[in-house]
Amino acid sequence: MHSLNPQKLLLSKWTAARPAQREKHFMVTQLYRDDEGTVLDIELQAVLSRRNQRLPWQALQNDDHWLMGWL
Numbered sequence: 001m002h003s004l005n006p007q008k009l010l011l012s013k014w015t016a017a018r019p020a021q022r023e024k025h026f027m028v029t030q031l032y033r034d035d036e037g038t039v040l041d042i043e044l045q046a047v048l049s050r051r052n053q054r055l056p057w058q059a060l061q062n063d064d065h066w067l068m069g070w071l
Contacts, residue, residue: 006031006039006057014044014060015067023048025070031057 014026023046030043032054042057060066 004057004061006042009039009042009057009060012068013070015069015071017063017065017067021049023051 009028010031012028014028016024016026025047026044027047028042029045029052031039032041032043033039039057041054042060043052043054045052060068
């Protein structure tokens with residue numbers, strides 16, 4: 001598990017540890033914040049299919065699912 005600064009996740013690149021449907025590489029395209037500006041969720045976009053998914057930013061800390069960068 002790696003530590004992340006949620007404020008710096010926008011446009012960061014990620015690799016799925018277990019790719020599904022040939023979607024391996026992803027990019028953070030949006031940060032969802034609360035009224036105080038705290039990052040709650042992110043939007044990940046698959047590079048291959050342009051499919052978007054919204055998930056809590058903390059999910060990226062799980063090394064079993066996400067690897068930092070494009071490998």
